[in-house]
Amino acid sequence: MARLVWLAFLSATLTLSHGNDRPNFVFFVADDLGIGDVGCFGNDTIRTPNIDSIAAKGAKLTQDLAAAPVCTPSRAAFLTGRYPIRYGMVGMDGPVTLVRLATPTGLPRSEVTFPQLAKDHGYRTALIGKWHLGMNCVWAGDHCQHPNKFGFDYYYGPLYGNGPGCHPDAESFFGPRIAQIIYSRLHLWEISTSIFVAILALKYFKYIQWKTVFLLSVFGWSLAAYPYVVLTKGVRRLNCVMMRDGDIIEMPFDISTMTPRMTLEAVKFLEESKTKNEPFLLEVSFSNVHTALFPYKEFRGKSRHGLYGDSVEEMDWSVGVVMATLERLGLTDNTFVYFTSDNGGHIESGDDGGSNGIYKGGKGQAASEGGIRMPTIVQWPRKIKPGTIVSEATSQMDIFPTVADIIGAPLPQDRVMDGRNILPLLGGAEVTSPHDFLFHYCDEYVHAVRYRPKEGNVTWKAHFVSYNWDPGTTGCYTTFICRCGGPEVTYNDPPLLYDVTNDPAEDRPISAVSDPRYAVVIDVIKKAVEEQNESLTDVKKQFGISNFIPLPWLQECCNFPFCDCQEDVDLSSLQIGG
Incomplete structure (x- = not known):
């Protein structure tokens, strides 16, 4: 009997020890944040000390790319490790492939996400914040594309996200x-x-x-x-909806309190995970700094860049609270922390849009660095040395295989995975990109391609399509956002070619006439595009005219028929603005 008790005690001890030793994950995803908006990437007028601290204690990825220049397909690629075109997150002649609440579009259920992978391997998972990847398929309440169906045990946040129509004056x-x-x-x-x-x-x-x-x-x-x-x-009233798991808690939501409430939920999740001694994966998906800009009262008027700067600094405060909670709970050393944005700053928004630094273009422009080069930083004290700089090309799709490697999970074998494990690059074991090619899609069209030869120290980028910017700008100010085809673009024949290692601002195109390297590189890239196209299969497109026609029977509603409810939250436990 004593032996059985001892074995039970030993088993429990080993289980707890294993739980403590398994690495945790925290992912911060900003919305429309430009690479030029963050201090550690060169901004000296917007205060982002907490984000900058992650970079100082870990790694800064200076050539990290989003797989799409707008939020919905970009976020889908981040979660799945696959190009959106592989599962139909395309379908319009434009980059605005977004999901509206009462339309049957979104991430197909056949896709596997890295939170799902972590959950299947014993992790406690949560998404706090923006989802924007679908909701209902047949009727209101079926929740076929809810975050809970894609690996998140707990969900709290705005399903659709924060758009201009969510501003209090929009009604x-x-x-x-x-x-x-x-x-x-x-x-x-x-x-x-x-x-x-x-x-x-x-x-x-x-x-x-x-x-x-x-x-x-x-x-x-x-x-x-x-x-x-x-x-x-x-x-x-109908799109600006907050949910906790499957329940609507606020309709329409109050933008001004959203970031503090999300921060409070994140703190609670971390504390509960510590109490339960369970490894966790947490994604905090901000609505900052997508318009409508309406930060909490404590942050308004505090920055040097109006409401946009206020919203960036509000987000930085939230990051700081979460990081301080990890430290207080003794979880910092064994937590993989990742911060990025879903796409570049929306420069057509004028003063309400961000800065993409030295890079041309912005949100909606897949061929332009300003639309896809992200302010990405990673911290994991056990594996990544402070002050690490990774200048090789990486992709947000790399997170899926990187998480899989860290937790010891096999990758799905029934589909093409486009992401690559970048842990060796982050830890210094490798010094070159794991990607030979990265394809920059705008909707279903390849606008540009990156090519990293095995030899040498150069990354090439070919532009098959360029945008017809308004004179003196790198934005399509005649429209809300640049489109993928038609009169707003130019099809380059021959393609433009840049050395983005030595010319990251793409100011000096390689001569197609006098530089012998041009023909060699372009031939290699064109062959890669052909092989990429051959790897694609016919799938249902998730976006089209139906995406813009709301269906009454898919509409979520609280307090029927008024569709009006508010959440009462006590924020006194947070030191807001401090």
């Missing part, structure tokens, strides 16, 4: 004016009554049965009422 802008025109002659009850009378007439003449009467009545009322609700209540 009094566009929608009501259009609603006033449409409904000025006919009231909602008149439209609904007309539809119902027409349906009863069909029943009277025995064209349909009572069951069909009921279904058509519900459908008809939805078609009449839903546009009215959308137009009068605005996008803010």
Whole structure:
């Protein structure tokens, strides 16, 4: 009996020890943050001491690339380690492939994410913040593309994210004016009554049965009422939704308190993980610094760059609180911390957009460095030396295989994985990029390609497509964002070629006429594009016209039929702004 007790005690001790020794993960993902907005990447007017501290204690990746220049496909690639085109996160002649709350589009359930991989290997997982990868497929409440279905045990945040329509003043802008025109002659009850009378007439003449009467009545009322609700209540009421797991907790959400509330949730998750002695994977996905800009009151007017700078500094404060919590709980040394942005700063937003430093272009431009080169930093004291600089080309898709290697999990064998394990690069065991090629897609089109030869110390980049910027700018100010094709782009024949190792700002194209290296490099790149295309399979495109048509039966709603609820949160435990 004593022996059995001893064996049980030994087993429990080993289990606890194993739990303590397994590395933890914290991922910070900013929204529309430019590489020129962060202190450790050259900004000296916006204060980001907590983000800069991660770089000083770990590694700064100076050529880390997003797989897409806009949020939804970029975030999908980050989680899956695969180009978005492989699973249909494309479909429009433009980069604005985004998910709206009441549309049946999003990350296919067939995809595997690295949080799912970690969960399957005993990790406690959480996503706190923006998801923007889908929600419902057939009916409101099926939650077929909810974060809980992709490996996150716990979810807290805005499903759709923070857009211009989520600003508190948005309800009094566009929608009501259009609603006033449409409904000025006919009231909602008149439209609904007309539809119902027409349906009863069909029943009277025995064209349909009572069951069909009921279904058509519900459908008809939805078609009449839903546009009215959308137009009068605005996008803010129906898209700006906060959830805790499967429950709506705020509709519409209060942007100004979102970052502090997310920070509080992150702290609670870390404390609970420590108490339970479980290894964890936490992603904090900020809405900062996507418009609408509406930081918490303690941060407004504190920066030198208006609301944009205030929002960056608010996010830096949040990062600092999470990092201080790791330190307080004794978890810093064995936690892999990663900070990045989903795409570059939105320069067409003017003063509400960020800086992409020396790099041309911005959000929406897949061929431009400003749209895809991210302010990425990594810290893991047990494996990464302080002050490490990684200047080789890396990709956000590399996180999936890197996490898999750290936790000892095999990669999926039934699909092409585009990411590569960069732990040897971060730790100094390797000195060159694990990627021979990186393809820069805008929607389904290859706009540019990176090529890192095995020999030498140069990374080439070929531009097959260039953007027709407004004179004196690197943005498409005639539109909200640059499109992937049509009159806003130029198809380069021959392609433009740059040495982005020695010319990262892409100011000096390699001569196609006089430089003998040009033909050799372009031939290699064109062959790689052909091989990449051959590796693709036909899949359903997730984006199209249907993506912009909200379906009433997919609309989430709390406190039906008002679709209005608010969360009461005590933020007093946080030293906000300190």
